[in-house]
Amino acid sequence: MAHLIPFPLILLQSLTLLISIAIEAIIYQSKLNLSHKRSVEFSISMNLLSAIFLWAVFSIFLSFAPDPIKMRFMSYLLFSNLYDLNSFQANLSFLLMFLFLFMFVCLIEFKGLDILQALLLSSPDSSDSEQFLVNRINKALLKTDVSKASVIVLANICSNSVILLILLFKILPTYD
Amino acid sequence: MIKNLQALWNNLLPIQAYSWQSFFWTSLFSLVMAGLLTPIPRFILFCLAALFFIISMTWLCLKNNVPLTPWITSALICLALFLLVNIPSQALILLWLPLAGTIAAYPCFFDKFCHFHAPTIIERQKLVILLGTQILLSCLLQVNFLMQNWLDQYPSLLVDDFSRSVFVVKWQVTPRIDPQGLLLLDTMGELLQRTLGGKNWTETGEWLRGAVHPRENEEQSDSLGALRQEAIAKLENRLNPLAEYPFWAITIQVSEQPNLYLVTLLADWTGPRSERSREQNPYLCEMICQVEPSIQGVSTNCQRARRNSLPPG
Numbered sequence: 013m014a015h016l017i018p019f020p021l022i023l024l025q026s027l028t029l030l031i032s033i034a035i036e037a038i039i040y041q042s043k044l045n046l047s048h049k050r051s052v053e054f055s056i057s058m059n060l061l062s063a064i065f066l067w068a069v070f071s072i073f074l075s076f077a078p079d080p081i082k083m084r085f086m087s088y089l090l091f092s093n094l095y096d097l098n099s100f101q102a103n104l105s106f107l108l109m110f111l112f113l114f115m116f117v118c119l120i121e122f123k124g125l126d127i128l129q130a131l132l133l134s135s136p137d138s139s140d141s142e143q144f145l146v147n148r149i150n151k152a153l154l155k156t157d158v159s160k161a162s163v164i165v166l167a168n169i170c171s172n173s174v175i176l177l178i179l180l181f182k183i184l185p186t187y188d
Numbered sequence: 189m190i191k192n193l194q195a196l197w198n199n200l201l202p203i204q205a206y207s208w209q210s211f212f213w214t215s216l217f218s219l220v221m222a223g224l225l226t227p228i229p230r231f232i233l234f235c236l237a238a239l240f241f242i243i244s245m246t247w248l249c250l251k252n253n254v255p256l257t258p259w260i261t262s263a264l265i266c267l268a269l270f271l272l273v274n275i276p277s278q279a280l281i282l283l284w285l286p287l288a289g290t291i292a293a294y295p296c297f298f299d300k301f302c303h304f305h306a307p308t309i310i311e312r313q314k315l316v317i318l319l320g321t322q323i324l325l326s327c328l329l330q331v332n333f334l335m336q337n338w339l340d341q342y343p344s345l346l347v348d349d350f351s352r353s354v355f356v357v358k359w360q361v362t363p364r365i366d367p368q369g370l371l372l373l374d375t376m377g378e379l380l381q382r383t384l385g386g387k388n389w390t391e392t393g394e395w396l397r398g399a400v401h402p403r404e405n406e407e408q409s410d411s412l413g414a415l416r417q418e419a420i421a422k423l424e425n426r427l428n429p430l431a432e433y434p435f436w437a438i439t440i441q442v443s444e445q446p447n448l449y450l451v452t453l454l455a456d457w458t459g460p461r462s463e464r465s466r467e468q469n470p471y472l473c474e475m476i477c478q479v480e481p482s483i484q485g486v487s488t489n490c491q492r493a494r495r496n497s498l499p500p501g
Contacts, residue, residue: 014346014360016335021355022328053313060320067327074334086338087460090345092354095460132313145306183354 016090025063027178032171033059039167044160054128061124062117069116092183114172122164126152208247215240231272238268262288278333282326289322341431344368344457347471349464366495369436369455369473373493375419376438376453377475381488383415389481396442396449396479412440435459449479455493470495 037055040046046054074082080096084105087095094102130148202209215237222233242264249257265287266280293315296307307315335356339345344367350358384392399412420433441452457471465471475493479486 013362014358014365016339016346016350016356017359018328018331018335018356020353020357021331024355025324025328053317057313057316057320060317060324064320064323064327067324067330071327071330071334083460086342089335089355090338090350090353091348091460091462092352093460093463128316131316132309185352 018089021089024179024182028175029059029063031174031178032168035171035174036167039163039170043163043166054125057128058121058124062120065120066113066117110176114168117172118161118165118168121168122161123153125160125164126155126157208244208251211240211244211247215244234272238272242268258292258294259284259288261291282330282333285322285326285329286319289319292318342435342459343430344432344471345460349462349470352462352464367455367457367471367473368430368432369457369471370493370495371423372416372419372433372436372438373453373455373473373475375422376415377477377490377493379415379418379422380451380453380477381490384479384486384488386485388485392449392479392486396440396451399440400442412438432459447481451477451479453477453493 033052033055036058037052040054041048041051044051074085077085083095084097087093094105097105127149130152131145200209200212202213204210218233218237218240222230222237225233242261245264246257246261248254249260254260262284266284269275270277270280296311296315298304346358346360346365347367350356384395387395395411398410399415416436416438423433424430435458437456437458439454439456441454443450443452453475455471455473456469461471473493473495475490477488477490479488481487
């Protein structure tokens, strides 16, 4: 009897979360004029939100994906290689997947930050606050603030670059 | 001992009607009464007993300021759902942490008298982080279950080398794990004995040649492939159907000697595998059968299939 325990995966997830929380908090603080505490709180919330969305999308995708794609995910998670693909195809799929994930995370964090600001920043009008909260969330979902979006893209570029570097150090020794 | 029991009894006696002990005794009473009833009222009383028990235990924990009370309550709710409604345990383990987070959030929304109030801004931020961490932990548990489900479907993967895996570690309890290829070869051996038992020596030679070179003999079907399919069907009838069987490739080698065929069946894994397993193939299994003419026709003696650590030839 034997089991496979995704302990390194959990450690890696915690490490990437900690790194991106720290880096993004610094950028939010300097670019969005937030207080030190609030920027860390926002960064924690954003990163948790995007990680949850990524795992949810991964689970849903795997339940609908055709068998060959499932086998490739299985092969990558268990053996760190892509089953039945040559190295060019494998690298191309990594690149495409990374770009997709990056854009997805940016989108989630952008809308997440808008909603979180609507939810958490104190409103001057405290009466009828619930009605006001719903209105604020609706407004946050619909409006697009270009400068805020650029801050989030910048924060993600910085944090993802560092994470990629660390992942490379982790994954490189597995290539013979 | 008697003093301890007496102290426990004194603790369990309700001092007033509005106390955790009352709920505890009500749950016990419901449980006893449930035993006397027909199925449907019994189920309702079991549910009530579970509800009262959960309320009483939560109350007890809150009264004594036990840390992680919401997690204990959530675990009790999940246990009750498992015992009463028979929801799969994996789903309940995934539910446990988010439910605990929701229970922990309860005081932010309701006061002592169950009156709703909106959480303050500081509370809202804490709630977002609390629920976020709980759901993320649940997601990671889900990944663990996903891997266990893969192993249920592809148990032979456990013979592989995981020392270079980036994401998982192997925790092995038993010293030896056998690939499913062994079982497949053993079943094929039994079927081979049965198939060749009904043939004469000339037909046996033709069958074996057809198995080695299926394309050269167009009129006959692929006899080895048919044997493999039959063995898989037999295994699937006997055990749980596994998704890994199509990934086992079977090859046959026949060496012809005077009045004797030495048949070697090899099973190799064509599914996902580690780079290291290509050098020292832990999946490769082999079985040697001796086919010779006898008074009844043809006799086939197969050894038990065994692991072969040599690379495929």
